[in-house]
Amino acid sequence: MSQTRSPAPAGSSQLIRQLNAQRVLSCMWGREPSTATELMHATGLTRATILTLCRDLTEQGWLEVSENSRQAGQYTKGRPALRYAFREDACHVIGVDAGLHQVTAAVANLRGVEVGCATRPSNPQGSDAPLQPAAERRRTVLDTVDAALGQAGLTHADVACLVIAVPAPVDSDGRSPKGLNAFWSLMNPELITLGAEHGWDCAVDNDANLAALAELDLQSSGPDDSFAVILSGERLGAGLVMDGRLLHQARGGIGELGMLDLVQGVESANGLGWWARHLAREALSRTPGHSGALGQVTAEEVTSEDVFAAADAGDQLALEIMDQLADRLARICVVLAGLLDLDRILVSGAIAPALTDVAARAKEKLAQHLYAPWLQIEASTLGAHAVRRGAIRLAVDRIKDQALHPGPAA
Amino acid sequence: MSQTRSPAPAGSSQLIRQLNAQRVLSCMWGREPSTATELMHATGLTRATILTLCRDLTEQGWLEVSENSRQAGQYTKGRPALRYAFREDACHVIGVDAGLHQVTAAVANLRGVEVGCATRPSNPQGSDAPLQPAAERRRTVLDTVDAALGQAGLTHADVACLVIAVPAPVDSDGRSPKGLNAFWSLMNPELITLGAEHGWDCAVDNDANLAALAELDLQSSGPDDSFAVILSGERLGAGLVMDGRLLHQARGGIGELGMLDLVQGVESANGLGWWARHLAREALSRTPGHSGALGQVTAEEVTSEDVFAAADAGDQLALEIMDQLADRLARICVVLAGLLDLDRILVSGAIAPALTDVAARAKEKLAQHLYAPWLQIEASTLGAHAVRRGAIRLAVDRIKDQALHPGPAA
DNA sequence: CCGATTAAATATAGAGGCTTAATATAAGCG
DNA sequence: CGCTTATATTAAGCCTCTATATTTAATCGG
Numbered sequence: 082m083s084q085t086r087s088p089a090p091a092g093s094s095q096l097i098r099q100l101n102a103q104r105v106l107s108c109m110w111g112r113e114p115s116t117a118t119e120l121m122h123a124t125g126l127t128r129a130t131i132l133t134l135c136r137d138l139t140e141q142g143w144l145e146v147s148e149n150s151r152q153a154g155q156y157t158k159g160r161p162a163l164r165y166a167f168r169e170d171a172c173h174v175i176g177v178d179a180g181l182h183q184v185t186a187a188v189a190n191l192r193g194v195e196v197g198c199a200t201r202p203s204n205p206q207g208s209d210a211p212l213q214p215a216a217e218r219r220r221t222v223l224d225t226v227d228a229a230l231g232q233a234g235l236t237h238a239d240v241a242c243l244v245i246a247v248p249a250p251v252d253s254d255g256r257s258p259k260g261l262n263a264f265w266s267l268m269n270p271e272l273i274t275l276g277a278e279h280g281w282d283c284a285v286d287n288d289a290n291l292a293a294l295a296e297l298d299l300q301s302s303g304p305d306d307s308f309a310v311i312l313s314g315e316r317l318g319a320g321l322v323m324d325g326r327l328l329h330q331a332r333g334g335i336g337e338l339g340m341l342d343l344v345q346g347v348e349s350a351n352g353l354g355w356w357a358r359h360l361a362r363e364a365l366s367r368t369p370g371h372s373g374a375l376g377q378v379t380a381e382e383v384t385s386e387d388v389f390a391a392a393d394a395g396d397q398l399a400l401e402i403m404d405q406l407a408d409r410l411a412r413i414c415v416v417l418a419g420l421l422d423l424d425r426i427l428v429s430g431a432i433a434p435a436l437t438d439v440a441a442r443a444k445e446k447l448a449q450h451l452y453a454p455w456l457q458i459e460a461s462t463l464g465a466h467a468v469r470r471g472a473i474r475l476a477v478d479r480i481k482d483q484a485l486h487p488g489p490a491a
Numbered sequence: 492m493s494q495t496r497s498p499a500p501a502g503s504s505q506l507i508r509q510l511n512a513q514r515v516l517s518c519m520w521g522r523e524p525s526t527a528t529e530l531m532h533a534t535g536l537t538r539a540t541i542l543t544l545c546r547d548l549t550e551q552g553w554l555e556v557s558e559n560s561r562q563a564g565q566y567t568k569g570r571p572a573l574r575y576a577f578r579e580d581a582c583h584v585i586g587v588d589a590g591l592h593q594v595t596a597a598v599a600n601l602r603g604v605e606v607g608c609a610t611r612p613s614n615p616q617g618s619d620a621p622l623q624p625a626a627e628r629r630r631t632v633l634d635t636v637d638a639a640l641g642q643a644g645l646t647h648a649d650v651a652c653l654v655i656a657v658p659a660p661v662d663s664d665g666r667s668p669k670g671l672n673a674f675w676s677l678m679n680p681e682l683i684t685l686g687a688e689h690g691w692d693c694a695v696d697n698d699a700n701l702a703a704l705a706e707l708d709l710q711s712s713g714p715d716d717s718f719a720v721i722l723s724g725e726r727l728g729a730g731l732v733m734d735g736r737l738l739h740q741a742r743g744g745i746g747e748l749g750m751l752d753l754v755q756g757v758e759s760a761n762g763l764g765w766w767a768r769h770l771a772r773e774a775l776s777r778t779p780g781h782s783g784a785l786g787q788v789t790a791e792e793v794t795s796e797d798v799f800a801a802a803d804a805g806d807q808l809a810l811e812i813m814d815q816l817a818d819r820l821a822r823i824c825v826v827l828a829g830l831l832d833l834d835r836i837l838v839s840g841a842i843a844p845a846l847t848d849v850a851a852r853a854k855e856k857l858a859q860h861l862y863a864p865w866l867q868i869e870a871s872t873l874g875a876h877a878v879r880r881g882a883i884r885l886a887v888d889r890i891k892d893q894a895l896h897p898g899p900a901a
Numbered sequence: 902c903c904g905a906t907t908a909a910a911t912a913t914a915g916a917g918g919c920t921t922a923a924t925a926t927a928a929g930c931g
Numbered sequence: 932c933g934c935t936t937a938t939a940t941t942a943a944g945c946c947t948c949t950a951t952a953t954t955t956a957a958t959c960g961g
Contacts, residue, residue, distance in 0.1 A: 420748070928937090
């Protein structure tokens with residue numbers, strides 16, 4: 082009788098080889114070159130094992146021997162050790178921030194360092210102008226990607242993975258809800274299929290989720306911390322990291338903040354940028370002859386940037402608006418941190434740099450509603466780059482996960 | 492030079508043995524007896540391997556050979572297969588629901604089946620009476636545990652793990668915040684130390700979290716679903732399961748619902764039982780001569796049970812109150828499901844059986860605030876047992892995790 | 902009652918992986 | 932040039948899994 086066996090052709094002893102190879106590669110990924118002795122301490126494996134693993138990984142294209150064997154070393158006696166270096170250019174990835182008004186694409190190496198970047202306008206700024214049709218938006222994304230590749234001096238064949246961030250919920254297949262909300266479909270017109278054109282691995286995800294991944298990459302605190310990233314431009318979106326893991330659901334609706342309609346003092350999921358403009362317009366039409374810095378613009382033309390600039394200049398009206406923004410933010414933080422017991426909340430997005438004081442003020446106001454002295458509320462230092470950085474991070478992670486199952490592009 | 496090695500004494504080849512043993516034990520845990528052939532298909536391992544693993548596990552006390560080798564089998568020809576059975580009585584666990592007013596302890600075998608149960612009153616019902624001091628509450632818990640053991644006919648030595656559920660946030664060390672809230676300290680007066688008295692493994696956790704674990708055990712849907720369990724007696728608490736994993740934080744504050752203060756139409760974290768009583772009292776004092784079923788009790792004496800019974804009897808006043816409860820519940824669900832994109836929300840706790848209609852009504856009202864037709868809102872079938880069942884489940888899980896690292900109590 | 906059939910358990914051989922320990926190599930140093 | 936030092940390589944041994952052959956324990960039919 083034949084012994085039926087599961088489809089695993091690996092003799093189940095090779096599994097441990099895979100496992101150890103993964104451990105070694107993890108130790109070296111994106112790090113400085115290492116000697117076998119260093120890896121022995123890091124992994125607990127023997128020298129003989131480490132060296133064979135490194136040889137294998139070198140053959141597969143993930144590592145290379147760096148010549149400066151002893152220059153970097155701290156010792157001077159004995160036979161110089163081989164130094165294996167992570168090949169950060171074994172292949173490249175592309176991260177795209179496909180925002181409402183502009184698309185930014187960056188090419189990065191496996192360390193996540195950008196080697197090329199390009200931006201193209203997408204939809205016009207006027208809020209009543211029609212949105213780009215699906216085909217046009219797809220072309221915009223591809224054009225931006227090609228421009229970034231050109232700047233990096235790389236070709237399609239050098240790329241292994243493409244990740245696209247969109248301002249819409251995205252399910253686990255990379256699709257956004259259809260019909261329900263035309264905006265979402267137009268933001269993500271089946272972008273997941275773009276990767277197939279060049280044979281790239283491809284993923285699409287929500288912009289706030291990816292911004293959260295980018296913050297996770299910074300390792301500002303321990304690996305177990307939990308935080309939310311609030312992406313706050315015109316609309317609000319949140320990405321949630323719990324215990325160092327990005328929360329994700331099959332439907333992709335996590336972090337949608339429509340429920341803020343029900344929260345007192347917030348009453349909408351409009352972003353802080355939207356509110357800044359809205360409150361300024363309202364205030365300016367109430368007091369037409371405002372003499373401060375904010376009085377330089379008309380109620381119809383005022384933008385959030387005007388408000389932030391006026392607040393910087395000490396304009397009283399603008400400062401009051403900032404205080405109202407802080408109040409809104411504080412209440413949002415109460416909901417998120419109260420329910421999820423977060424360690425910190427980061428405000429991200431293009432307007433983040435202008436919100437440092439608002440975040441600090443929100444932290445003060447928080448105590449009115451919630452006892453959470455440990456909670457940090459801060460403006461992200463990544464600002465407008467957060468989403469794109471997160472896309473790159475996810476792309477690199479995907480390559481890392483795929484490593485050692487097939488070989489790399491080399 | 493000596494080859495320094497990590498503290499792993501296992502020759503790194505034994506690791507795969509451990510791994511396979513775990514897989515086999517997982518396949519058998521709490522299940523019907525299996526033959527080697529069945530395990531071969533389940534694990535993908537060879538017969539020879541399976542049999543040696545089963546022998547090992549039998550020696551360690553986790554499995555035993557069941558005699559009915561062929562009776563249960565579907566075949567009648569050939570040599571009869573050995574049948575290995577999971578030893579559900581290799582050791583026992585205790586789950587305790589240490590509620591505000593009463594403490595319930597249950598002894599269960601490794602399948603989670605209760606073999607003994609006992610209940611003791613804890614704090615008096617009057618809301619203004621002083622709470623039990625710490626030492627007294629600790630003694631109550633121990634007494635209840637001993638009573639349950641007695642009923643099961645087991646001794647302290649038969650127990651491997653004790654899990655206690657308390658109505659307070661609990662951090663990863665099993666402690667509740669001190670000082671901040673005297674109630675919490677009195678609910679959880681260092682109960683984590685009780686296990687040490689008999690050398691049992693011990694854990695303390697929040698009651699809503701454990702109720703969520705209990706629901707997870709039921710496997711009502713796939714292993715990847717996400718849901719919240721709302722424990723709703725006097726106060727509200729929630730346990731959150733995302734992607735089949737119970738969310739947990741170092742501080743233990745997850746699922747605290749104090750932030751509902753800010754939600755329109757909810758405005759407090761008081762439970763549905765509290766609101767039923769409160770609304771009834773208010774209504775009865777507004778219309779003193781109410782003629783329906785609810786009119787049988789005075790405004791001062793009315794309880795939530797009275798309201799539920801009157802609603803069942805068709806009392807108009809009670810039905811209006813139920814509708815208000817549904818409205819509150821719907822809004823809570825909007826916040827939880829809107830933010831976390833949940834698949835379902837379960838209302839649990841002792842009053843759950845009375846809330847079937849309220850849950851259904853809440854589901855209808857939900858659509859006013861949130862598009863989520865996939866969301867199920869239901870009353871838990873576990874009702875008053877949910878917390879205790881969850882404690883047992885966690886205890887069994889802990890034993891399962893510890894398995895194969897030390898040997899069992901056998 | 903005995904042989905044929907069947908399916909499972911056991912025994913044996915082989916391959917792959919890791920560790921250990923011995924051996925070889927590549928420097929620096931006096 | 933030989934000694935010292937630290938590393939790389941190699942060979943031996945052990946463990947675990949698979950694969951195949953052999954043995955065992957039952958049913959069934961004559």
